[in-house]
Amino acid sequence: MIKLEGITRRFGSLEVLKGIDLEINRGEIVSIVGPSGAGKTTLLQIMGTLDRPDSGNVLIDDTNVNRMKEKALSAFRNKNIGFVFQFHQLLPEFTALENVMIPAFIAGVSTKEAENRALEILQFMGLTERATHKPNELSGGEKQRIAVARALINNPAVILADEPSGSLDTHNKEELHQLFFDLRNRFGQTFVIVTHDEGLAGITDRTIHMVDGMIQPV
Template sequence: MIKAEKIYKSFGPLQVLKGIDLEVRKGEIVSIVGPSGAGKTTLLMIMGTLEKADSGRIYIDNHELSSLSEKKLSDFRNRNIGFVFQFHQLLPEFTALENVMIPALIGHAKHVEAEARAKDLLCMMGLSERITHKPAELSGGEKQRVAVARALINDPLVVFADEPSGSLDSDNKEELHKLFFELRDKLNQTFIIVTHDEQLASITDRTIHMIDGQIVDQ
């Protein structure tokens, strides 16, 4: 369902990715691990269309993304890709409900439909009593679950997560890790997760090991 072919990326004289080939199936939870500087986040950003490769191709659901214009790529990203980052990236002036609704409204969903979908997702996250709270009124674990709901609002083909439990305590980490698998079971959701968390990597369907810009083991 997702395929990266011969992905190369440099920043100035530093070659960060050195010919990455990777495939991920629908409904798979894949972790990407490796030391700092291995190229994990760069690969995630390129697969998620937030960065451009110097060469190579990315396919998602048989769409070859490098051929799309910026406008079409932005539309594709909004409809088909969700993101979860380490520090939530919630907008502080909006409530949990409003934060989750934003990608749907950007995608021109009707307000009433976006609101209903956002409420359903927040309830699924165990946050039905927190939907009117702003990020400053939420715990770290609650903020990350809001971020997961936001990533899912447009029913994406894949969710890319960059160190999603990196800022959480051990109890909230465990809850978040369980949530990923519950969402895969309920929604057949695909997750690609960059992580330093060995416990999370050990329970994913497949672990991709990267060193010096290359995949060394799957």
């Protein structure tokens, strides 16, 4: 599903990733853990095509995304990859439903089709009654679930999450973590989650440990 071969990345004189080889299977929920500065977020951004490696290959469904030009890469990303960040990044002027629909509009989906898909996802998450509320009218847990719904709107094969429960209280963390498994079971997505949360890492299918830009052997 996702294959990384010899991934390196430098920022100036700082070598952040030092030759990462990693394979993630379709339908897996994988956590990436390690101390701050280990290169976790940089790796996730390269995996999600938001950044390019200095060397190495990134293959998603056997497509080598390193060889794609920017316009084609943006379209590939929009269709195949969903993102969830620590802070939901919802647009405050739009309702929950409208926020969820935005990636579908970018993909050229009609308003009616995007709305029907968004409502289906919100219903699955138990958020139908919050569809017309703006972000400032939602709880922290609701905002993050809306962000997950937005990541799902184009039915991507992969969901990449960077500290998705980092800003939530214990109850909302547990609900969000369970949601990832419910979504995998319902829609079949592959999840890669960067986290400092030991509880989340402990329940994922596999945990990748990173230290100083390298993956530690199990």
